[in-house]
Amino acid sequence: MLQGGLLTVTPLKIGACLKSTEIATHRDWLFDSARDIEIQDFMSHEALSTEFENRIAAAKAALDGHSGRIGIHGPFEGLDIDNKDAELRPLITARFLKALEAADRIGARQMVMHSPFTLWYQNNVFSMPGYAETKLARIHDILGPVVKSAENMGITLVIENIQDVRPETRRAMVDRFDSDAIALSIDTGHAQLARRMSGAPPVADFVRDAGNQLAHVHVQDVDGHADRHWAPGEGEIEWIAVFRALAECEAAPHVVLELRDKSHIPAGFAHLQGLGLVV
Template structure:
């Protein structure tokens, strides 16, 4: 059983300034998301990394980084596009190395239209092969760093393709990331509820983003602020055997509410 006591936050530097003491006091999971943004990647990202590491000095919990994702196509067919994608994701690993992180979040390559039962019928093998071309060098470097790449559901309508992709690497350094809010939104397109995703992906699960929304927009509200069925989600998380990183990922204005929600869980 997972007691959820390591549950923490996704933050950029301003939110880390606000929450660092709380994160350190509970040795909580933390995910640094500054390097997602192009202006940080192209600026003095090392200074941001140094400040984040200073704020987390003495933190005994697990630290991770969200890789760049804007316009990042990990299943790119064009080799020149693939080279740009690899360079940006490698910068994510540079940042991770600078802060002593152990997980890097990468987005799912599966952006598609169609009924969930026929999507990928003829293309899944090729999509997985292209994703391997992009990610295999990064997986190798991640292994050297003692890091795990976690691949997050984005527009995925159902778990099958993403589970097949993660399993195809046959590596302990590639694991599944489930964003509860994303799964909730895709429920309107026929996807199963978020708790089903957690149950189906249990053996491969390495990371969870917890956020709430109204099933229409990716609002990143603190849990309880939308319509996610949290009782089911928490039940599956407590049953998890893989000790996934548990990251509440909310917009800046929701950080205090997120911390309060996590605190309330511990009183139950």
């Protein structure tokens, strides 16, 4: 165990984000220790329409024998959860409901979704009367049926920071649903980018703000300039501080490496393991 000031950091078990076809390469590491797996096969229109049944079958086959926790990354391209077009909002809701069906059928109990908050929002929220409430109303219009369906399925929607500057804004949005079926996700790389680009708090402070609402963490490193999805140790994130904050959280979030180059998963794991942060 790592001594972080007065706090002892107990190493966390860490898993990975993968497509079904990529699981076999890392099967022993994932399956032998029942690690968290996030399936990333259901993010496109094709995956949720013409390829749906084939992808369900592929995911089930790849996960056969796995006893750890499973999640999926939901769709996001063009699917803004506070879309201003009233005609498009039901289509977005339907796409998320289809992704929830995929999650349920492969045994996943989490679905990652993207936050709608940006620096532009934070800088303009007080400049237009009713801006925040109008935005939240659109979010509830789109996500209300999705949250209700997730409740019925026993699945948790986890809202990932993308361009978020103030973590408490996203947390307040989740609070407004007053449901155990929606919680918070933190992407470490996105938080670090927001820190460098927009003056956001450090990554560890995103974790502390989430507290026991934190249900999911994407672990990836960046250089502060772009969304690199590098292995931990290749960028500038202060990993000891991040895992010290995670140790303070009483929840048990899914913690998964989300790397662009999946062949770097062993190196990223080894770096964090060498720091005494993961097992």
